[in-house]
Amino acid sequence: MGYPHKPHPKETVVLSKHFGEADARSYKGWVKRGGYEMLKQALTMEPAKVIDVVKESGLRGRGGAGFPTGLKWSFMPKEKKKPHYLCVNADESEPGTFKDREIMRWTPHALLEGAAIAAHAIQAEVTYIYIRGEFTEPWTIMERALGEASAAGVFGGMKVHLHRGAGAYICGEETALMNSIEGKRGNPRIKPPFPAAAGVFGMPTTINNVETLAAVPHILKHGAAWYKGLSLASPKSTGTKLFSICGHVAKPGNYEVTMGFPLKDLLYDLAGGMRPGRTLKACIPGGSSVPILNREETESCLLDYEGVVEKGSMLGSGGVIVLDDTTDMVYQIMRLARFYAHESCAQCTQCREGTAWTTKILERILSGQGKTADLDLLLDLADNMTGKTICVLSDSCAAPVVSGIKKFRNEFEDYIAGRRKPVMVA
Amino acid sequence: MSVGTHETPPAGTEEYQPVFTGEMLERLQDVFSRYPTKQAALLPALWMVQQARGWISDRSMAEVAEVLGITPAYVKGVVTFYTMYHQHPVGRYFVQVCTTSPCNVCGAEAVARALLEATGAKELGATSPDGKWTVIEVECLGACGFATPLLVNDDFIESVTPDKVPELVRKYT
């Protein structure tokens, strides 16, 4: 179960530097690599100073929304009147994304150190690391690392606990995650109140993604200016980012590049390009929730928050799903819709009913029974499912449907017109 | 709490034996100490029940409710939200195969079919006649770059292809 590839020369290896080194998982091994030095330093700093450095670095949330991390931290009450909490989002459940898993598998202490620095910055005495239930191996590794670090006393008076999810995509949404920690159904909450005002257990809370926190020690070590300098295109996107690339590529895996890196290079150089004899058809660049890019858009896309938006999609979590010319787009979009229908928490009407209905329409089209009007219906349904619910799960279901029909309409029409052999849908 | 293996329970014992006694209760007390409310221990407590019993019966939900000072109905609402909690007994080896798009395009459905064939389970979700295997399709396991990943109980196995399935099944039986 080794790390599948050696760093490519075009990679900027920061977070993934020690991926594949079994020894780095131990506390000793981590300290040998300079680990926990930055935590020690941070603990001597005023919390506000730590926040300033992170603000200055331009670090943005790596979970999907890309919200500036330092700014998020600064929303926490300065004057402490109630307990503060830090929740680490290790629920990584966005299809196409598997970077946090690697961070936890190989560098558990990097996460613990980053989390402890964040906890200090927001004055949180308790940190919960919420790990999705399916991540059995990362759990075991994190549990061991946490035990060692606690025994070594690196957290001072701060408490860090692991909390295991139990199979719910939506728990990656920060308010759902907090409900799940509280022992509730993982239902997203309406905002306001925002977590910094009333989060987990009703107390001021910050939720950060694993990769975001893992970057923090590096920012402290090399300085905000260094991190800010890691930017190939938009100055609003800084640092390095782990991109998970999967699907129809020769070398799927995680690759760490500087923000603004060309998607084309990630795809053809780092990930080894398409499988032999195949060509690129489409790409979902930011996890399954974002609009699909066609070949041309993919090959001209720069990988940062602004660059992907420019192409009509989103950077999201950095999960790049590559689809070659063998892909049945209708079938895969149906699979995505089915995923969201399965994962809908059932709160909002548009999501609960809309995701399931969308799936049924797509299944019927695949079975050769579709009607021409189905496409307009899907688009109108997608409109009703976009921007009208508590969280963005229903928007996420709509995104691939809308972009799929827009960019691959002929494939839908082929099924409807009977030009394509119907697919038996289980 | 640690990730353990699921033990299949002995068939239909009439009298309910509580899970949270002795060492298990001590472990739960330790879990309580991590949260400001007892209710927050619900997910960990349910994991403990599932590890001990292989699944979570209505009676177990009532026990958890009692220990945590919440209602059985509340517990049931939570159990049914999270797909990894079994509300029915499952085979000794519970296999979760990811068939979401990224794995799907890499042949995950063929892996699922191969698993059914190799285990003798008639269909997805049904336990094999020997009671050993239950195979289900699940949504994304978070290892899309290692298609097709699957979980056998708590063993996470990557890059499974249909041709590797018979050997994999043999290893467990």
Next chain:
Amino acid sequence: MADDIVNLTIDGVAVSVPKGTLVIEAAKQAGVLVPHYCYHPGLPVAGVCRMCLVDIEKAPKLQIACATQVAEGMVVHTQSPQAKKGRMGVLELLLINHPLDCPICDQAGECELQDFTFQEGRPATRYSPDYPKRFNPVEDFGPDVLYVPNRCILCTRCVRFMEDVAKEPVLNVSERGDRAYIGIHPEARLDHPWAGNVVDLCPVGSLLSKDFLHKARAWELDKTASVCTGCSQGCNVTLDTRDDVVTRVRPRPNRDVNRYFICDHGRMNYRWLNRGDRIEAPLVRRGGELHATDWDEACERVATVLRGAGGTAVSLVSPRASTEALFLARELFAGLDWTGAFQVVMGEEAPLAGVPNLALRAERAPNGRGAELLGYSRDYAAALAAAERAAVVLVLDEPDVALKTAGVVIYAGTVLPERARDAVVVLPIANVAEEDGTFVNRDGRVQRYFQAKPAPGMARPAWWVLSELIAALGRADRLASAAQAFDRMAAAVEPFRGLAYAELGFGGKPTAAGALVPA
């Protein structure tokens, strides 16, 4: 204070509301009902049905009116094309799995799914008949509640009521996505003393009362404001009658008394209002037997008795009698040495945990406080002892009267218990559903109830009967209404002074007496 008032515009209507008000509530003040399902003013906001989508200027997308607080200068459009499309989309989605079985649904006619679909839904569905609809069997949730999951729109009002108001979370949302339904643990029952409220809260025909099941169509029911007679809390209720039969009791909102709720004891306590064994004509004793007669003779007979009476008089009254009747039952004996008393059936107290000062009270009578304010004693035994030597005893609708007296018994009641057959005169009176009147609840709040159906035969409201008797004695003018009776009392009895019947409205007013101080 101006700082606490926010000015905004809703559909072109300017409104000023307190800071913190939700847009959906502010809209009511502008005369706009924003369609909604999950929102209920008596429950915590859930924001899940997404039905109340409105367009707010400068907001990037549609907002839900139930979870958005007003802001100074806010401009809200509930009828913009986007808002209407958003809501139409929700309605369409709520109906795709709905069985559309309105003809056999108890809720039909008072169903918010029907109403809002009628108001702004799509003329036809786009959900293909090829697609199966979700199906789950009907479940028996508790003593009076059935759950019809196929009609459920998952608004979670019932779940939130049990969790946040009753504080006994026996209902849950089970499963996820379109497989979700309202669940209950197999070992649990929806048998909380206030559980019946989930039926009222359910905006569709998903939670049904077994008691009311298939009893009436909503449009056949006449609704009358009343006050529950189940205990001394004085919950405001609506009596639903069909063809002059009370078929259902439902809570009527009153922020100061019962919010939006009533307990199951009160809800089920209506069958006596429909009793068939009523006294339908005045009876007078002639030759050792009671004979039916007219009101003139009956009144004259009582007047004759009273004109000749000296010494002591005793009134044994029901704490279910109207304040007006209780007042007049005292006035009737002005000039005599009078004792009045009542007895109260006691039961178990059952509070609604999430609402302060709301409970099914141990004292199972609506007007004990009123009786007290009018000088009636709780020392029933002493009154019975006094009655033994009394010249006249008036029994006012007290069926459980263990009376021994050497004097004359006048019985005014709805039914004729065996022990009252010794009376010289029996006067048929209306029950609470058949008259107007007031009760004073335990907190000293006087509240009106209204006539919901006619009294049987010649039965008349007790205030009328007593007023006739007083007039026959030539002591005061006849009263024409409960209002007049009340106003006469307000002029005469201190705690009621300053109150006017017409000003009590539907919500009642506090008397000067304040809350009951337990002895």
